[in-house]
Amino acid sequence: MSEPLLDVRNLTLDIPTGSGTLHAVRGIDFDLKRGETLCIVGESGSGKSLTSLALMGLLGKGIKRSADRMTFDGTELTTASTRRMRALRGDRMAMIFQEPMTSLNPAYTIGDQLVEALLLHRKVSRQAARARAVELLEKVGITAAESRLSQYPHQLSGGLRQRVMIAMALMCEPELIIADEPTTALDVTIQAQILRLLYDLGREMNMAMILITHDLGVVARVADKVAVMYAGELVETGPVGDIFNAPSHPYTRGLLRCIPLPGKTARGSQLGTIPGIVPSLVGEVEGCVFRTRCPHAVMECRGAIPKRQDGEHAFRCIFPDGKRHSEKELTA
């Protein structure tokens, strides 16, 4: 199956604000095959959540979405009817959110919320749905699963709630799962556990996964592809090996700092911090958005920036190698 499950070309998101249009996401491209895992990394505010919500059709009112192409298994999502989108959401594409504490409805039991998607999308009995819920709760490592069904969200810890959210997203065995920083709100000690679990279940069900995370150790372990996002743009995308071995965009190198290798980066390694100010995205955005922080910035960086493509590995910089080699010399 060479046809990608998800194919996104030139996705752009504009948010009207009091002081002008906020160009929150600008012309991003990526694709994903069945069973593949794409990790999106980038600082907060770079547009990762907006991008995932745009895929799900869950953007807030007023946010304008446009794309040359945004297909899910051949269905164009930008022109799909709300009914069509509803049929996909929760069934063939599911999402896990960043905030486990507030993402469950306080008025209903875990059981009711787990079976909801299955009952909405499939013709199954309530009993069968509950059996499936128990099965999945056990899969996500929740003990006494049967008795959890009648509990309410407030009776569960954050870690348990996020496990429930994962089970909930898996109820219909989706082909694509989007996990937006699923462990950021959780205790450090269980973060790796939950991500591992999510990844293993994804493999088991052959799901395509978009994982948004700050944990480079996790990225190195689970990603097939990596997309690096900065201020609303994908500054660099490529197979995980290329990104870690030959990080070409200066921003990517800033994040990786010591250029870790797959399998060698310690678990829990956080993104590097880069000094400088992120430019405002309100109004016209021209040239390279990273130039306010880039150590290699020159006058030409204010103009049009070419896209450098080498197979699946792509980045945007006026320098053909993103000044990768000169940095190597410096550190050598």
Next chain:
Amino acid sequence: MLQFILKRLGLAVLVAFTVSFISFSLLFLSGDPAAALAGETASGEDIEAVRRLYGFDRPMLVQYAEWLTAALRGDFGESYYFRLPVSSLIAERLSVTMTLGVCGITFALLTAVPLGVVAAIRPNSLVDRIALFVSVAGQAMPSFWFGLILIVVFAIQLGWLPPSGTASWEHFIMPTIVLGYYAMPAIMRLTRAGMLDVLSSDYIRTARAKGANERRVLFRHALRNAIIPVVSLAAVQMGFMLGGSIVVESIFALHGAGYLAWESIARNDLPTVQALILIFSMFYIVFTFLADVLNAWLDPRMRTG
């Protein structure tokens, strides 16, 4: 949950006792009851005779205990004015007031909740503006003024509805609207604010991510949470309405308990006033308690918290 209810119940009983004592002592605060009873022309001896006859010469606490035990049995003494048992006097009036109260709160809920929901779905839309106008007008316009306008328009000019009395259900239409309109603004605003808050919450996004349709999102997921404080408010307002409809009852000449209270105060008919104050406060206490219980029942976090 049980512990919570028992706690609230204990509090309610405590408040009820306090209120009953206050309403009892009204008898003494408003002057010498024996003198009032004996009449303006009575001599000092007559007043003393009345005092002994009615037992006003005994210690106050004894009288209170006696009065309370009688009241608990439904015996509120005899009306100074009608020379009839207060209980039978009130019973008949109370049914009018209760009918009005139930109709009023129902009308308020049936208009305020849908309006609040629609206003929250489309903030700043025409419907939202109309809802805001209706609620501001409802708060600014005195009930008697609104009642009189209705009477002039629908009873006098159009002749569609009877202006006053309690003979048929049609007599209750305008009073219901006036009383309901009084309660409506608060319910509407609480519904709107609650819905706005809930609709922007993460769990609504979760519901949408599951593929739930808008109707399901709005009613099953959002309203179910937004309505919790509204139910409590409505219960408290109901408690208010059962005692506070004096104005409405007067305008439409509904001979209800509120109207009776007003008349009895004017007539210095203390036993009746006492009994009504006690009953009105009990309504209020019962409905406040009910509001707490409903709140706990609707909100799982309260149930086990």
